[in-house]
Amino acid sequence: MKITVIGCGRWGSFITWYLDKIGHDVTLYGRSSSKHMQQFLETRSNDLLTLPESVKLVTDLKNINDSDAIVISINSQGLRNLMNELASYNLKNKIFVLCMKGIEIETGKRLSEIVTENTNESNKVAVWLGPGHVQEFYNGIPNCMVIDSDDSSVKEYLVKEFSGDLIRFYYGKDLIGNEIGAAAKNVIGIAAGMLDGLNLSSLKGALMSRGTREVARLIKAMGGNELSAYGLCHLGDYEATVFSKFSHNRTYGEMYVKGEKYDSLAEGYYTVKALVSLGKKYNVELPICNAVYDVLYNNKDPKESLDSLFSRKLKQEF
Numbered sequence: 001m002k003i004t005v006i007g008c009g010r011w012g013s014f015i016t017w018y019l020d021k022i023g024h025d026v027t028l029y030g031r032s033s034s035k036h037m038q039q040f041l042e043t044r045s046n047d048l049l050t051l052p053e054s055v056k057l058v059t060d061l062k063n064i065n066d067s068d069a070i071v072i073s074i075n076s077q078g079l080r081n082l083m084n085e086l087a088s089y090n091l092k093n094k095i096f097v098l099c100m101k102g103i104e105i106e107t108g109k110r111l112s113e114i115v116t117e118n119t120n121e122s123n124k125v126a127v128w129l130g131p132g133h134v135q136e137f138y139n140g141i142p143n144c145m146v147i148d149s150d151d152s153s154v155k156e157y158l159v160k161e162f163s164g165d166l167i168r169f170y171y172g173k174d175l176i177g178n179e180i181g182a183a184a185k186n187v188i189g190i191a192a193g194m195l196d197g198l199n200l201s202s203l204k205g206a207l208m209s210r211g212t213r214e215v216a217r218l219i220k221a222m223g224g225n226e227l228s229a230y231g232l233c234h235l236g237d238y239e240a241t242v243f244s245k246f247s248h249n250r251t252y253g254e255m256y257v258k259g260e261k262y263d264s265l266a267e268g269y270y271t272v273k274a275l276v277s278l279g280k281k282y283n284v285e286l287p288i289c290n291a292v293y294d295v296l297y298n299n300k301d302p303k304e305s306l307d308s309l310f311s312r313k314l315k316q317e318f
């Protein structure tokens with residue numbers, strides 16, 4: 001396939017490397033102002049990987065119509081602007097593949113909804129989600145991921161085209177659940193980092209159990225399958241988030257609690273705001289998300305926030 005990857009950060013550059021490695025014709029687009037792109041243009045490398053000569057590097061989108069698929073991996077809150085920018089290219093009969101985890105704050109929309117609403121109806125949309133760290137894939141450690149789309153032929157085509165020794169893909173069956181689950185995982189990651197920062201890492205087992213429960217309730221209320229919270233998009237990604245030194249969201253939570261600054265993208269910071277609004281809209285209790293939100297947006301003390309989770313009224317586990 002001819003593929004353009006948009007977004008030359010940590011994940012977009014990995015996706016580029018992977019798709020080239022399994023034999024696709026890949027172009028990586030980054031804005032000329034992007035430090036990541038400047039570094040690739042100079043050295044073909046970032047601090048995690050080196051892109052082979054077979055990958056084309058571009059700083060404009062003038063040839064984007066030559067691609068069969070457009071893979072997007074940028075910050076979620078920037079997706080609508082990107083779709084506005086892409087409108088001038090009049091794209092038709094393309095497959096958009098979203099390798100991103102988030103929910104739009106202002107609208108509560110899933111990322112696939114934003115693409116569908118802002119592109120020609122001949123274009124198809126899929127998501128590619130699940131666990132995996134660039135450092136480990138690059139060292140040859142395989143993982144399992146999920147591809148989902150409302151269009152089953154697109155889903156089947158992508159799973160076939162994108163499978164390789166490094167990634168075993170599963171066919172997703174619940175776009176709502178997969179997108180909400182993937183986005184919410186980053187919020188649980190921040191909560192995990194906060195526990196680490198408070199020297200309470202042993203509570204991460206309870207966080208896994210109760211985090212999946214509240215995300216499952218939200219997915220169900222939104223019309224998805226609550227089992228997706230226990231799938232690759234969410235629970236399956238906890239090892240790479242809740243327990244990993246590589247996770248940006250976990251690290252962000254830990255550094256926040258310690259009063260240190262963190263500069264990398266931690267999508268969960270934005271997603272928690274969207275999730276709290278969705279919880280209200282769908283009348284679903286999201287105690288962990290609300291606690292994280294109170295710490296990040298209402299300046300609540302992290303330990304007090306945790307204590308308030310423990311003093312809630314007693315509940316049935318399921």
Ligand SMILES: NC(=O)c1ccc[n+]([C@@H]2O[C@H](COP(=O)([O-])OP(=O)(O)OC[C@H]3O[C@@H](n4cnc5c(N)ncnc54)[C@H](O)[C@@H]3O)[C@@H](O)[C@H]2O)c1
Pocket residue numbers: 006007008009010011012029030031034036037073074075076078081082099100101102128129130131132133264265267
């Ligand atoms: N396992 C996974 O599925 C996985 C793992 C890591 C990250 N992600 C997701 O991938 C997405 C990107 O994360 P990251 O860690 O690579 O972030 P990053 O900050 O390293 O990179 C984002 C890049 O997008 C670029 N960008 C932003 N707006 C753009 C635009 N309009 N046009 C072109 N480029 C634009 C930025 O310049 C930056 O280079 C996030 O949604 C994240 O949650 C998924």
